[in-house]
Amino acid sequence: MKKFLKIIVALFCAISIFGCEKDDICPDTTPTTPRLIFEFYEFNNPNVLRSVSNLKVFVNDTESVVLNESSTATDSTKFIATGTKIALPLDFNSNETTFKLRLDDPASSDPLVFFDDDMTISYNSEQIYVSRACGFKTNFDIININQTDAVEDRWIKNLIIELPNVQTENEIHVKIYF
Amino acid sequence: MKYTLKFIFSLTLVLVSKMSFSQQTIKKDSIVPKTDRYGLRVGADLYKITRSLYDEDYKGFEITADYRYSKKIFIAGEMGNENKTTDEAQMNFTTKGTYFKVGVDYNMYENWLDMENLITLGLRYGVSSFSQELNSYSIYAPYPSPFEGQSAILPREFDGLSAHWIEIVAGVKAEVINNVFLGFSVRLNHLVSNKKPENFDNLYIPGFNRTYEADFGVGFNYTVSYFIPLYKKKNIPKVEDKK
Numbered sequence: 028m029k030k031f032l033k034i035i036v037a038l039f040c041a042i043s044i045f046g047c048e049k050d051d052i053c054p055d056t057t058p059t060t061p062r063l064i065f066e067f068y069e070f071n072n073p074n075v076l077r078s079v080s081n082l083k084v085f086v087n088d089t090e091s092v093v094l095n096e097s098s099t100a101t102d103s104t105k106f107i108a109t110g111t112k113i114a115l116p117l118d119f120n121s122n123e124t125t126f127k128l129r130l131d132d133p134a135s136s137d138p139l140v141f142f143d144d145d146m147t148i149s150y151n152s153e154q155i156y157v158s159r160a161c162g163f164k165t166n167f168d169i170i171n172i173n174q175t176d177a178v179e180d181r182w183i184k185n186l187i188i189e190l191p192n193v194q195t196e197n198e199i200h201v202k203i204y205f
Numbered sequence: 206m207k208y209t210l211k212f213i214f215s216l217t218l219v220l221v222s223k224m225s226f227s228q229q230t231i232k233k234d235s236i237v238p239k240t241d242r243y244g245l246r247v248g249a250d251l252y253k254i255t256r257s258l259y260d261e262d263y264k265g266f267e268i269t270a271d272y273r274y275s276k277k278i279f280i281a282g283e284m285g286n287e288n289k290t291t292d293e294a295q296m297n298f299t300t301k302g303t304y305f306k307v308g309v310d311y312n313m314y315e316n317w318l319d320m321e322n323l324i325t326l327g328l329r330y331g332v333s334s335f336s337q338e339l340n341s342y343s344i345y346a347p348y349p350s351p352f353e354g355q356s357a358i359l360p361r362e363f364d365g366l367s368a369h370w371i372e373i374v375a376g377v378k379a380e381v382i383n384n385v386f387l388g389f390s391v392r393l394n395h396l397v398s399n400k401k402p403e404n405f406d407n408l409y410i411p412g413f414n415r416t417y418e419a420d421f422g423v424g425f426n427y428t429v430s431y432f433i434p435l436y437k438k439k440n441i442p443k444v445e446d447k448k
Contacts, residue, residue, distance in 0.1 A: 051294065053345060060346040086351050093349040105349075116350040154344065156404045162295025162345050 248430020302335020
């Protein structure tokens with residue numbers, strides 16, 4: 028009887044341990060839906076990185092895209108990117124997304140002087156199951172990036188799709204030369 | 206614990222003996238001849254039936270059965286059907302299927318006189334055949350985005366799924382009135398194999414009760430069953446049976 032009770036107690040302990048639910052949190056290290064990563068280079072010197080300052084990106088002409096996630100300020104600083112890299116989210120409910128990239132004129136200190144470039148990115152998407160906590164993610168396959176402005180009006184002089192398979196944010200997908 | 210259990214069972218014995226006293230003849234020898242009744246016990250899981258009533262996302266039932274093979278060994282099994290809709294943070298899906306479990310129970314309890322209570326430890330092998338229907342899900346994107354998180358997709362069906370597992374079962378059954386038993390069991394399950402759907406997972410398996418995404422599950426049932434006696438076997442063959 029005593030031996031049996033020990034088994035029962037052990038079984039109940041085992042059940043309690045295995046009955047515990049792990050955190051319902053999707054870990055940051057798990058790759059989920061990636062954004063499109065752009066890196067900026069000098070047009071006249073294609074191997075040299077070029078930094079942007081005060082870059083803003085819009086979808087649907089007016090809606091700003093958050094480019095600076097680390098900014099906790101409530102003003103518009105989170106919509107402004109500075110540096111050599113930006114990450115843009117793609118619309119996973121569609122096969123194309125149109126962005127407007129607005130760069131402040133570096134030659135002018137007046138913030139109202141800027142350059143606008145429109146680009147339409149077309150792609151295929153695939154929804155993939157990740158896990159119970161993360162659910163599903165989308166991976167993209169870039170087909171084409173179309174710059175809709177006339178050649179002489181563009182500030183983005185050249186654009187190369189480095190990696191059309193967008194699966195993680197650890198790689199550069201598109202190189203922009205300006 | 207030992208004495209509390211014996212008290213509970215002796216209380217049951219008092220009730221049972223009140224019914225059978227008039228049938229017994231006065232025995233001359235001091236040793237009471239013991240005969241064990243052998244038969245089939247069939248029952249149902251009360252938990253699943255009541256859950257079907259209060260939980261609108263669940264419909265299920267379970268039938269249990271066991272057959273006495275020897276004095277302490279019972280061949281036991283369960284069969285059930287479940288239809289469960291799980292609403293998680295990232296997705297909503299419905300699992301429908303049936304399961305069968307078959308195995309052996311070993312009665313560790315030494316019954317007094319002609320009581321037939323059981324405290325069992327057993328094993329089961331379970332199989333389930335089921336289908337999953339993914340009703341909706343949201344795309345996970347851990348950054349601020351101007352795009353909607355919900356993806357408009359039609360329900361996706363995954364048919365022909367199956368799973369196999371082994372269980373360790375600990376259970377108790379007590380005879381409360383003539384041939385009617387109330388029982389309770391707890392189970393620890395380990396998944397042996399499962400056929401997964403494409404681009405999804407078996408997050409719920411009927412009869413298995415998976416804990417998160419590990420290959421372990423825990424289960425329990427609360428049963429009421431009826432014992433159908435088929436034949437009797439004498440335990441001590443030398444003693445004369447004066448009945």
